Each structure stands twice: as structure tokens, then as C-alpha cells.
Amino acid sequence: MGLRFQPLGSGSRGNAALVQFGEATLLVDAGLSARAMTRRLVEAGVEPSSVSAIVLSHEHQDHSRGAQLFSRQHQVTVACSRATLEAMDCSPEHFHRWESLPAEGNQCVAGVNVRTFPVPHDAARPVGFVLERDGLRVGVATDLGHATTLVRQRLLGCHLLMIESNYDPVLLNQGRYPWQIKQRVSGRMGHLSNAAAAALLGEVVDDRCYAVVLAHLSENNNRPELARQAASGVLAERGYARVRMRVASPRALTPALWLDHDGVREEESLR
Numbered sequence: 001m002g003l004r005f006q007p008l009g010s011g012s013r014g015n016a017a018l019v020q021f022g023e024a025t026l027l028v029d030a031g032l033s034a035r036a037m038t039r040r041l042v043e044a045g046v047e048p049s050s051v052s053a054i055v056l057s058h059e060h061q062d063h064s065r066g067a068q069l070f071s072r073q074h075q076v077t078v079a080c081s082r083a084t085l086e087a088m089d090c091s092p093e094h095f096h097r098w099e100s101l102p103a104e105g106n107q108c109v110a111g112v113n114v115r116t117f118p119v120p121h122d123a124a125r126p127v128g129f130v131l132e133r134d135g136l137r138v139g140v141a142t143d144l145g146h147a148t149t150l151v152r153q154r155l156l157g158c159h160l161l162m163i164e165s166n167y168d169p170v171l172l173n174q175g176r177y178p179w180q181i182k183q184r185v186s187g188r189m190g191h192l193s194n195a196a197a198a199a200l201l202g203e204v205v206d207d208r209c210y211a212v213v214l215a216h217l218s219e220n221n222n223r224p225e226l227a228r229q230a231a232s233g234v235l236a237e238r239g240y241a242r243v244r245m246r247v248a249s250p251r252a253l254t255p256a257l258w259l260d261h262d263g264v265r266e267e268e269s270l271r
Contacts, residue, residue, distance in 0.1 A: 002260035003136045005160055008032060008040040010215040011250025014062050015142060017162065017215075018044060018256075021133035024111045027054045028129060028140050028162075030078075031062040034069035040253050048074045052110030055101065056080035057119075058126035058143065059087035071095040079109050081116075087124035103127060117154040119144040122189040130154055136259065138162070139204075142216045145188040147200040155204040159259055162248070163200060164216035165227040166191035172221040185221070194222065194230040202234040210263045211244040219250055 004020040014031035018041065025046065030037060038048045054076055056064055068090065071078045079099040085092070092098035101107055103125045106115050115130040121143045128141035128151060139158035141151060155161060172182055184190050192200065201212060212235075214227045224247040235243055244264045248254045258265050 001134050001136075002258060002265065003133075003138065003160070004256050004258050005138060005162070005211075005213070006044055006256035007162070007213060007215065007246075007248040007254040008037055008044070009250060009252070010142070010248035010254070011217055011219060012062055013219075013250055014065060015216060016066070017140070017213075017248075018046060019112075019131055019138055020046075021112055021131075021136065024133060025051050026110060026112060026131065027051055027076075028131075029057055029063040029142075030054045030067040030070055031060075031065050034066040034073060037066050037070055038073070043253055044256070049076075051076050053077040053079055053099070055109060055114055055129060055131075056084055057128065057140070058121065058123035059084045060123055060143070063143070064088055068094045071097070077110065079107075079114070081125050081127065083125035084123075101127070115154065117150055119151060120146055120148060120189050121191075122184065128154065130158060135261065144192060145190040146196065147192070147203075152200065152203050155200075156206065157208050158204070159208055159261075160211045160213070160257060161201070161204065161209060162213040162215050163197050164192050165194050165197035165214040165222070165231065166216050167193055167218045167221040168223065168226050169193055169195075171223070171226075172218075175221050177220070185218075191216070191218075194227045197227070198230040198234040201231055202238055205235060205238070205240050205243060209240070209243055210259055211246070211257045213246045213248055213254070213257070215248040217247065217250065
């Protein structure tokens with residue numbers, strides 16, 4: 001059994017990613033509209049009603065916008081912390097089914113072990129994820145102002161990593177954002193710059209990691225080539241130029257990554 005990982009969209013307009021371990025199908029975040037998520041899943045060849053659960057990292061609209069409607073339309077469980085639920089001004093009845101996730105710990109969701117860990121971001125109780133089944137691990141950390149020791153510990157040993165590479169400092173400083181927003185983005189409870197994302201990857205990528213997805217790029221304050229250059233440079237310096245890299249698209253499906261214990265594989269070989 002292998003895994004499939006495919007961002008449906010990633011950026012300030014909305015974030016959602018498809019993760020499949022065999023027959024277990026999850027979405028990490030649901031920040032696109034329910035209509036957009038449905039359309040992109042169909043485009044990816046996935047029946048929306050086959051999604052078993054959505055795990056939400058935090059309450060911000062670009063990560064939770066479509067969760068309620070998608071859950072009800074397709075009878076999908078939504079799993080998040082009680083703090084995230086309350087910050088969304090929701091109750092469990094707003095979803096087809098709601099499942100509580102710990103702010104830090106392990107829980108089985110739709111047959112997948114979901115390990116949550118706190119991340120530093122200006123939300124209620126934001127978390128990152130390590131999703132694991134049959135020994136294959138996917139690490140996700142897409143909104144964090146800096147990488148704590150715990151973040152680094154949790155992401156170490158994953159076969160696939162999705163890490164935010166949000167902004168280029170020069171573009172941010174030269175851009176049109178008000179000073180207060182610039183301070184928020186670049187602060188310790190904001191987002192990772194390209195250099196910070198690359199440094200984090202340099203610390204957590206090891207021989208077990210086969211693929212990296214750079215996510216949550218700002219369309220105003222970043223460029224895909226800048227994010228890729230920063231990350232690939234650090235990985236090459238550390239001897240991991242072989243690691244497959246994707247830069248997630250903000251407005252369309254990103255090509256899927258298919259993995260098994262031996263590495264990245266072509267789609268047909270894992271079906």
C-alpha cells in the first residue's frame with residue numbers, strides 16, 4: 001500500500017490537501033469553498049463522498065471556509081480541537097459529524113493515526129499534523145511564525161513534508177501591505193519566510209524523506225522560483241538534492257505525489 005498526496009489549492013485564498021492511504025481518504029484543511037473542493041476532487045479523479053474526514057489545523061477562513069458545507073453535502077467527519085471549533089463560532093451540529101482532536105497527541109481518524117502538535121501562529125490553538133498509516137508518514141505545518149524544537153522533533157522522520165514557504169522579505173517590505181500587516185506576517189506568530197522554511201527543511205529532511213511540498217506561498221509577497229531556489233539550495237548542501245519537490249499552486253490542483261516505502265512512484269504502480 002502506498003500514499004497519494006495532492007494539494008487542491010494552497011495560499012491566502014484557501015488551503016486544502018488530499019491525502020490517501022489506500023482506501024482511507026482525508027483532507028487536511030478545507031479553506032476552499034465547498035464547490036471548489038468538490039470540483040477539484042472530481043478533477044483529481046476522487047469521488048467527494050469517498051472522503052472519510054477533514055482535519056482542521058485552525059480556524060482561519062483560508063483553512064476552514066468550506067468545512068461545514070462540504071461536511072454536510074458529502075457526509076464527511078470534521079476533526080479539530082474544541083478551541084478551533086469555538087473560534088469558528090461553530091457547534092458540532094454544524095457538521096455531518098464532528099470529532100474532537102487533542103491540541104497535542106495521537107488519535108485515529110478514519111483509520112489513519114493523526115498526531116497533532118502545537119505551532120506558533122496567531123490563532124486559537126493551531127496545530128500541525130503527522131499522518132501515519134502502515135509506516136508511511138506525512139508531516140504538515142503550513143501556518144507558523146517560527147519552528148519550535150517540538151515542531152522540528154515532530155516533523156523529523158516523515159516520508160513526505162508539506163511546509164509553508166510564505167514570503168520573501170524583500171518583496172514583503174517593498175509591497176503594499178500596511179506596516180502592521182507586514183509585522184504580523186513576519187512576526188514569530190505569523191508565517192515562515194522562504195529562508196526560514198528552507199532552514200527548517202534542512203533540519204528535518206533525512207534519508208527517510210522522499211518528497212517536499214512548499215505551500216501557502218503569498219501571491220503578493222513571494223514567487224514560486226524564489227521559494228524553490230531557497231529550499232532546493234539548502235537540501236542540495238545537505239546531500240538531499242534527490243528529494244522530489246513540488247510548489248503548491250494557489251488556484252489549481254498541484255500534480256499528485258505517489259509514494260511507497262521505496263520512494264516516489266508513478267501513479268499506475270500504486271493503484
